[in-house]
Amino acid sequence: MQMKTKRCLTTTVAFILCGLLLIGCQATPEKQAVVQKKEDIPSEAIKQADGPAETAEHYEPMPYKASEHWKENITKSEDFIINADVDVMMPEAEVYPVQKLSQMDMTQERVDELIAYFVGSDAEFYQMPLPMTKEDWEERILELKQSLAQAEAGGDGEEPELLHGYIKEAEEGWANAPEENEMKAADTKFTYRLDYETGRPTTEEGKNYIDLAVKSNDGINRTITASRANAADGTAYFIYRECSDFNTESTTQMQEKANAQEREWAQHYEEPSRSEELERLDEQAARIASLKEKYAKNEIDMDAMQQKAVEILKELGIVGVQVKNCEKAVYEPNTQKLTSAWGYEYTEPTQPGCCIEFQRECGGIPCVAQGGGHWGPGMSLEGRYSAPFYPESGYLLLDADGNVRDFSWTNAAQADETSAQDSAIIPFDEAKERLVGHLYWYSVPQDPDAAGQDAPKNKFRFEVEEAKLVMSYINVKDEPDKVLAVPAWYVRAQGYVSTMDRETAEYGDEYESNSEEVMVNALDGSPIMMPGVQRFMEEDEKMGLAG
Incomplete structure (x- = not known):
């Protein structure tokens, strides 16, 4: 439930996984950090001068320890409360470096190396x-007609007028569709993405995609996809x-909740x-x-599988990353006949496996970013950071024998230089005020008039569940294609919303x-937003949606 209408953003790659959020603001820092116009790192934050890019390996997860306990009840307004009772965790690192990085393109040569490996x-x-x-x-037409009948009977769903249009489009699709699919031989070169409904090339996106089925001795049961x-x-x-499918233990726990x-x-x-609904949930x-x-x-x-995963990462030449998580998984081998995306059927996984996630690190400290976000009326983005791309991440799914059953690698990066071998971070006591203000900024309307008279009246309560120091990407002044990995204070909080509109049946629930x-730069206290905000803002302006 949102206090006002906001534009919501979601990542376009399915494997990435997870809960989406944009970061807000706190009291304006002394040094403004305007989106895509980052000022230089404050000189007082540099403890050791710059040097060559670090080459040490940090594949093993960074251990953390409690540095202090944060117990506090904060009331920003009558409609906004934050309760904290958690340890503040610090990485067991001797230094907090700052690195400048650039994104590595997924070149044809690199893709061919990966394909040959697998x-x-x-x-x-x-x-x-x-x-x-x-x-x-x-099948689609039948489902649409069933939805139309339900809508015309007064049930939930889309408007009948829209459904009539969808049915007409589907009938046109049926008229042009083949009776059966024919597998067409291909090479491993980047080419146009094909429309999943018609199979026609989407030329407007350029020859930047690979989407292949692989045939070997045991049949056509593997797939490879890539994007530049x-x-x-x-x-x-x-x-x-x-x-065909796999699940991890943590994902199942979230599904259960x-x-x-x-x-x-x-x-x-x-x-x-x-x-x-209860039948579906059962x-x-x-x-x-x-x-x-x-x-x-x-x-x-x-533990053995984690070590195996590190060996594979080294064999693949993937450096500058560390293991994020290693957990139980179950998977199902792809024994189904390859079909269209529409014709795919879910098969419950039965085989035991292990999923190992990896992520970018800087000085052995994990790099973290928000997965998405929102903004709306009254939300000025001045003074906030936003990197042009997300931190490197991926995972390996290994079977009981250590064979790779699934592999994903996204936003590969390279460290171009070490901007600071060590840095001085602001204390958590100072950072927490900015983090709280940051959370308040995007949760509560900054311009009630712009939000509209019909905006719902809500009361927010947040219970802090995690507070720690991490690394995060920020944009670089005059270098729009680069990022700096900097120390950042990070807080995760579970939100609760109460409806305060007395005219509703849910009042008080x-x-x-x-x-x-939320995150703030631990060098100057400025908020760090999700990557790519500048691009989204420009798209909003073109569409006339800027708030």
């Missing part, structure tokens, strides 16, 4: 995705898959929506219970909201 030299390749067949379109950094969304990635929350909400629905709960049983039976040595993150 599939060898005797594989055959076929162009993907396959277009929708007449049977696929018939100059693609439409500005993201470079490489993904290799030989499983969401299931319980949605079940509580469903109690307030009217029939028949209530019964339909089916989902059964799948979750089945997955939990499989995790309990997974006896793979996680409190609901669990999003888990929010």
